[in-house]
Each structure stands twice: as C-alpha cells, then as structure tokens.
Amino acid sequence: xxxxxxxxxxxxxxxxxxxxxxxxxxxxxIDGVSHSYGARQALIDVGFTVAPASFTALLGLNGAGKxxxxxxxxxxxxxxxxxxxxxxxxxxxxxxEALRLLGVVFQPRTLDLDLxxxxxxxxxxxxxxIARRDARERSQEVLVRIxxxxxxxxxxxxLSGGQMRRLxxxxxxxxxxxLLLLDEATVGLDVKARADILNHVRRLVTEQGISxxxxxxxxDEIGVSDDLVVLHQxxxxxxxxxxxVIADAGGSDINTAFMRLTGASAPGGSVAS
Amino acid sequence: MSTVVTTPVxxxxxxxxxxxxxxxxxxxxxxxxxxxxxxxxxxLVRPLVxxxxxxxxxxxxxxxSIIPPYExxxxxxxxxxxxxxxxxxxxNGMQSxxxxxxxxxxxxxxxxxxSPLPRWFLLSCKLMAGTAVSLLQxxxxxxxxxxxxxxxxxxxYLTVLPALILSGLMLGALGMLISSGIxxxxxxxxxxNFVIFPMxxxxxxxxxxxxxxxxxxxxxxxxxxxPFTHAVELIRFALYGQVNxxxxxxxxxxxxxxxxGAITAYDPSRGLIRRGPAGGEA
Numbered sequence: 001x002x003x004x005x006x007x008x009x010x011x012x013x014x015x016x017x018x019x020x021x022x023x024x025x026x027x028x029x030i031d032g033v034s035h036s037y038g039a040r041q042a043l044i045d046v047g048f049t050v051a052p053a054s055f056t057a058l059l060g061l062n063g064a065g066k067x068x069x070x071x072x073x074x075x076x077x078x079x080x081x082x083x084x085x086x087x088x089x090x091x092x093x094x095x096x097e098a099l100r101l102l103g104v105v106f107q108p109r110t111l112d113l114d115l116x117x118x119x120x121x122x123x124x125x126x127x128x129x130i131a132r133r134d135a136r137e138r139s140q141e142v143l144v145r146i147x148x149x150x151x152x153x154x155x156x157x158x159l160s161g162g163q164m165r166r167l168x169x170x171x172x173x174x175x176x177x178x179l180l181l182l183d184e185a186t187v188g189l190d191v192k193a194r195a196d197i198l199n200h201v202r203r204l205v206t207e208q209g210i211s212x213x214x215x216x217x218x219x220d221e222i223g224v225s226d227d228l229v230v231l232h233q234x235x236x237x238x239x240x241x242x243x244x245v246i247a248d249a250g251g252s253d254i255n256t257a258f259m260r261l262t263g264a265s266a267p268g269g270s271v272a273s
Numbered sequence: 274m275s276t277v278v279t280t281p282v283x284x285x286x287x288x289x290x291x292x293x294x295x296x297x298x299x300x301x302x303x304x305x306x307x308x309x310x311x312x313x314x315x316x317l318v319r320p321l322v323x324x325x326x327x328x329x330x331x332x333x334x335x336x337x338s339i340i341p342p343y344e345x346x347x348x349x350x351x352x353x354x355x356x357x358x359x360x361x362x363x364x365n366g367m368q369s370x371x372x373x374x375x376x377x378x379x380x381x382x383x384x385x386x387x388s389p390l391p392r393w394f395l396l397s398c399k400l401m402a403g404t405a406v407s408l409l410q411x412x413x414x415x416x417x418x419x420x421x422x423x424x425x426x427x428x429x430y431l432t433v434l435p436a437l438i439l440s441g442l443m444l445g446a447l448g449m450l451i452s453s454g455i456x457x458x459x460x461x462x463x464x465x466n467f468v469i470f471p472m473x474x475x476x477x478x479x480x481x482x483x484x485x486x487x488x489x490x491x492x493x494x495x496x497x498x499x500p501f502t503h504a505v506e507l508i509r510f511a512l513y514g515q516v517n518x519x520x521x522x523x524x525x526x527x528x529x530x531x532x533x534g535a536i537t538a539y540d541p542s543r544g545l546i547r548r549g550p551a552g553g554e555a
Contacts (some may be wrong), residue, residue, distance in 0.1 A: 074387050078541035096286065099389035110384045112301070114308040119301075124298020127388035129394075130292025 022250030025177045026213030027052045028073070029081055033082030035068055042068040044234045046082070050179070050227070053209040057222045057242075059258065060231035066215040067107065069231070070183045074104055075223070082235060086179055100128070102170035107183040109164060111171075113157040117148060121171055128175040135174075142170040146200070161194030166200065179211045180204065185222065212243075219254045228254075230261055237261045277499045282422035286390055294390050295398045302369070302402035308410070316365065320357035328353055335493035337400060340481055342513040354415075354423045356478025358433075358502065359440060361414060362407045363472060366444030367451070367464055369403035386539070393536045400449065400532070404441030411437055429512045436511035443524050446531035447500075453538035474501040477509075500527040 028050040035043040035079055039240045043065045050056045060066050071077045075095055089098040111120050118139050125135030143149045146166040148159075156164060165185060172180060182201065186194040198221055204210045214221070222228060228245050230238040238245045238261055242254065251257030334351035339346060365392065385395055415423075415430065425433075451464060473479075475495050482502070486493040496502050503520035510517040 030448045066376065067360060074383065076353065076383060076386060080371070096389045096391065099387060100385070104383075104387055106383055115301070115304055119304060123297050123301045124384065126293050127390070129286055129293050129390065131293055132296075134302055264331070 002218075023076065024080055026050060027054070027087060027117060028213060029085040029157075029253065030069070031083045033069070033072065033079065033083075033084060035065075035072060035077070035080050042234050043072075045085070045229070046234070046236050048229045048239045050211050050213050052087075052178070052211050053205060053212065054227055055212045055223070056227040056229060056233060057204045058213055058215040058229045059254075060215070060220070061217055063232045063233075064217075065234040066231060067157060067183060070104070070106070070181060070215065073181060074102070075099070093121050093124060100175070100177050103171050103175070103177035103180045105165070105168045105185050106178070107185075107187060109168070109190065111156045111164060115160070116155055117167060118152045120167065121174060122173045125174050132174060142174060146170045160193070161189050162196060165189065165193070165197050169197070170201065173210075177210070179213070181213045181215075182217045184217070185214070186216070186218070195260040219258065222254055230258065232262045291390065291394065294388065294394070295401065295471040295548055298385075298398040299405050302399075302406055303409075306406045306521075308324065308475040312368075313410070313413075315355045316361060317413055317417070318359055319364065320414050323353065323357055323360075324350060324418065324423075324472055326422065337481065338483075338532075340483070342510045342515045344518075348349075348422075350421065351423050352417075352481070353479055356476070356505045358411045358437070358508055359412060360435070360473055360477060361410045362404075362441045362444050362504070363469060363501065365404060365407040365410060367469060368444075369399075369406065369445065369448065370473045392539060392541075396449065396536055396539055397532070400442055400445045403445040403448075404438060407445075408434075408437055426513055427510045428516065432514045433508060433511040436507045439521075439524050439528060440507060443500065443504060443528040443531060446528055446535050448529050449535035450538060453535060472499060472501040475499050476505055478505045479501075500524065501528075 026049040030049070031047050033043055033046045034041070036240070046065070048056075056068075058066055072079055073086075073091065075091055079092055086098040086101050089101070092100040094161065112123070115123070118136075121139040121142070122132070122135050125138065126132075130138070140152075143152055146169070148163060148167060148170075149196070151159065151163070157166070158168065168184070169180075169185070182199070186197055186202070189197065201214065202213055202223075205212050216222070222242060224242050226242050227243045228238070228240065229236060230245065238249065239258075240248070246252070246254060246257040249260045251258035251260050328350045336401075337347060337349065343351075385399065386392065412430075415428040445495055447468075451468065475492065476499050477496060479499070481495060482496055485496055486539055500523060503523040506517045507524050510520070
C-alpha cells in the first residue's frame with residue numbers, strides 16, 4: 001500500500017513533473033472515423049480535433065451519430081476505420097494511457113441509485129486505482145465544489161436531476177482527467193439546472209484548463225466563442241469557431257446556419273432553439 | 274481550488290492500483306446486493322422451496338443407494354443440497370452478469386469499461402465480485418439447511434469453499450458470455466428457458482446419474498456433458514472433504530473457456546457488443 005500512498009501524495013499537490021508525451025498534441029483528435037451497424041452507416045469519415053483547454057460543442061440532431069462517436073472514443077465499440085487519439089495516445093494501441101486522461105458523462109444516468117453519494121464516488125475512484133484514503137479526500141473536495149457537501153450520505157435516488165448530473169460531472173473529474181466528454185448532459189433538466197450545469201462546465205475550461213467536448217442538439221447551449229463541430233447523418237458538415245461556421249454557411253445565427261448546412265429540410269421539431 | 278492539477282501520464286499500473294480496483298468492484302457488488310433485500314430473499318427462498326417442499330415429497334418415491342461420496346444411506350434432502358447450492362450460483366451468475374447489460378441501458382457497464390485498467394482485469398474483477406456474492410447466499414442457505422438436519426461434517430464447510438469459488442466463477446463467466454450477446458431485459462425469460470432450466474434439470478442436481486441411465490441413456494450422456502453436473506459433483510464431493518478429479522478438470526476447463534470467451538466478446542476490437550447502438554440513439 002505504501003506505493004499507492006506515495007502516488008497519492010503526488011496527486012494531491014500540484015504536479016510539477018514534466019509531461020513529455022502530451023505536449024503539443026490536441027486533447028482529442030478524430031481522424032477518418034467511419035462506423036456502420038450492419039448495412040447502416042452511422043459515421044462516415046468523421047474528423048475533427050479538440051484543442052487543449054477549449055470548449056468544443058458537437059452539434060447534431062438525435063440520430064446524427066453523436067452517441068456512436070462517444071461509444072468509439074470510450075472504447076465501448078471497436079473502431080472499424082480511422083484513428084482516435086487523446087493527447088496523442090491512440091485509444092486502440094494505448095487504451096490505458098488514453099482513458100486515464102479522459103472523463104466521461106454519458107447521456108443515460110450511470111449512478112448507483114441505492115448507494116450513497118460518497119459510495120458512488122469511491123467506486124469510481126477504485127476503478128481508476130485511486131487508494132481509499134486519497135479517494136475520500138478527493139470526494140470530499142469535489143462535493144464541496146459542487147455544493148453537495150451536506151449530502152455525502154444521502155442515497156443518490158434522493159437527489160434532484162440537476163444534482164445527479166453535477167455529481168456525475170464531479171465523478172468524471174475525480175481521477176483528474178484533462179479531457180471531459182459530455183453527451184447531452186442537460187437532457188431532462190429544467191432551465192435553471194441546465195444553465196447551472198453549462199456554467200459549471202465552462203468554468204472547468206477557463207479555471208482548470210480542462211478540454212471539453214460537449215455534445216448537444218440545443219442551439220442555445222453554444223456560445224459565440226466556442227469551437228463547433230456540426231454532425232449530421234454521420235458526416236461532419238462544418239467545423240471551426242462558431243462565428244466562422246455561421247459566416248461560411250451564410251446564416252445570421254447558429255439556427256439559420258444549421259438549417260442551411262443541413263439543407264433546410266432538417267426536422268425542426270427535434271431541434272430546440 | 275482552481276489550480277490546474279493534472280495526472281501525469283504514466284504507462285502501466287501498479288499492483289496496488291489493481292488491488293484497489295478489485296476491492297472497489299467487490300465492495301460495490303456486495304453493497305448493492307445488501308441493498309437489494311428482495312434479491313437476497315428470493316435467492317434464498319428458491320432453493321429452500323425445493324428443499325422443504327419438493328424434497329419432502331420426493332423422498333418417499335426416490336430410493337437412493339449408497340454412492341460416493343456418501344458412506345451411508347442418506348435422505349433425499351441431503352442428496353439435493355449440493356445441487357441447490359449450485360443452483361444458487363447458477364441463478365446468481367446469470368443475474369449479476371445480465372444485470373451488467375440491463376442496468377440503465379448498459380449505463381453501469383459503461384462506467385466499468387471506461388476504467389483505464391485492462392478490460393480482461395475489469396471483467397475478472399466483476400466475476401470475482403459476483404462469485405463473492407454467491408458465496409454469501411450459499412452459506413446463508415447452508416445455515417438454514419443445517420436446522421433442517423442437512424449437516425455435512427464440520428470441516429466440509431471449509432473444504433467446500435474452493436469448489437464453490439471455482440463453480441461460481443464458471444457459472445458467472447457463462448452468464449457474462451451469454452450477456453455479451455443479449456441486449457434486452459425481456460431476454461432473461463429466454464435465458465431461464467434455454468439455459469437455467471435445461472442445465473439444472475439435465476444434471477445430477479436432483480437425481481443421481483445412474484438413475485437417469487436406467488430411464489434414458491441419451492439423457493445420461495447429455496448430463497455427463499453438462500458442465501453444471503460437474504459443478505454439482507465438485508461441490509458434493511468437496512462438502513465431504515473429497516475431490517472429484519473429473520469434475521474438477523471439467524469445471525476448471527470450462528471456467529477458462531467461458532472466461533476467454535467472455536473477455537473476447539467484450540473486447541471492443543473483436544467484440545459482440547459492437548453489433549448495435551446501445552440506446553435509442555445512434
């Protein structure tokens with residue numbers, strides 16, 4: 001156990017050791033990725049990068065291929081064609097190194113409802129090999145940060161939807177990843193909870209330098225200065241700074257730009273603006 | 274609080290990290306099991322119904338001769354106890370592995386599989402956790418059975434432990450292998466019909482194989498090839514401080530085969546789970 005304790009001590013203090021392997025690489029690089037379920041093509045030659053310490057929005061309707069892409073990045077499915085790298089670590093060849101740097105919030109809730117808030121965090125810490133004592137400290141720390149410090153022993157079942165999401169985000173950050181993926185993280189939340197979550201994640205980018213890939217189908221979650229990737233029917237239709245994408249598409253805002261890019265025939269019903 | 278603290282990139286994992294991960298997975302499985310009181314109760318009631326009702330009715334009909342490992346005439350209840358212990362593990366193996374897939378559209382399984390530790394290790398931990406839970410159930414059953422005069426030699430409670438661990442791993446690995454090919458909760462009924470019932474009934478759990486040979490030689494051979502028969506016999510002999518080497522070899526071999534199969538099935542580059550999208554969205 002002493003080895004782990006030594007490691008934990010290293011984690012607790014700001015790390016000053018050099019990080020040779022991550023210098024200069026994009027936080028996430030997706031290159032020529034195609035994926036099909038039998039005859040149906042879910043992703044077709046998808047490619048984009050997420051810069052370190054940036055907020056990149058992945059915009060697409062339901063069924064655009066966002067979840068498939070997330071399943072590939074998190075190694076739930078094998079990559080059929082193309083490459084995915086996390087800070088330069090190819091996820092097929094060096095999955096351990098890549099996943100260490102990655103935190104994920106999936107679209108469906110993945111907390112154990114009958115376990116307490118702390119127990120959920122400790123389980124996640126254990127999955128990353130974080131020793132119990134260190135894990136307790138980190139849990140306490142993140143719970144203070146997300147305002148759930150007084151709920152440590154509550155069952156997750158008793159939390160509100162917004163609190164669960166905040167807990168999931170805190171959990172995803174427990175092993176101190178440098179890239180955070182969120183798949184439709186605000187689905188099912190009320191307006192205020194949505195805004196809270198979004199602000200929380202944006203602060204992670206500005207204050208802690210975490211890189212974020214934020215998948216959404218909601219235009220109003222995207223800021224003018226964000227990086228944007230538009231995914232439609234498995235293809236990347238546009239990528240770049242939001243303002244640039246709007247200008248290139250000849251739209252007046254994201255809404256019109258998206259409609260123009262997708263050929264105006266986009267099923268408006270499933271897009272909230 | 275707002276300092277940029279990042280994990281330095283290391284490759285490989287220390288022994289302590291592996292151990293922490295194993296501990297965490299077993300701990301969570303045990304916690305979840307204790308919280309699901311209905312599951313614990315139904316896991317106990319099922320074999321007890323067989324013991325108290327089925328065995329009580331059958332003991333008059335079915336005569337048993339003296340067969341190893343028994344050294345004297347035994348009651349039918351005593352004969353089926355090892356079979357019921359294996360049945361507990363069979364159900365537990367199927368349930369804990371299948372719940373992996375079902376829990377919120379593979380949600381919990383995703384949390385597990387996103388861990389940076391090697392996937393074979395994560396799945397092995399999951400198997401060990403499921404086996405640990407099955408041990409709790411089996412010993413609770415043995416305790417109640419003791420009051421029903423099913424009392425193996427006291428040392429038997431200890432010697433049966435390795436056999437239970439091995440059979441628990443085998444049945445858990447089988448469940449995991451099956452779970453990789455199944456997507457929906459409704460399919461548990463299918464597993465009941467096509468896996469649990471045939472395995473249980475076409476085995477030596479309820480009747481000695483020589484009895485089956487008398488009535489149907491074909492069924493006898495089916496039972497002989499059924500790994501569950503060997504799990505039952507391994508447990509039966511171990512409970513009386515003996516080793517059934519054939520059963521040990523079969524159960525050991527099947528455990529390895531099922532584990533390799535399950536790990537291969539969950540390997541993203543070869544796996545069966547990549548067949549389709551997880552949820553409604555692609």
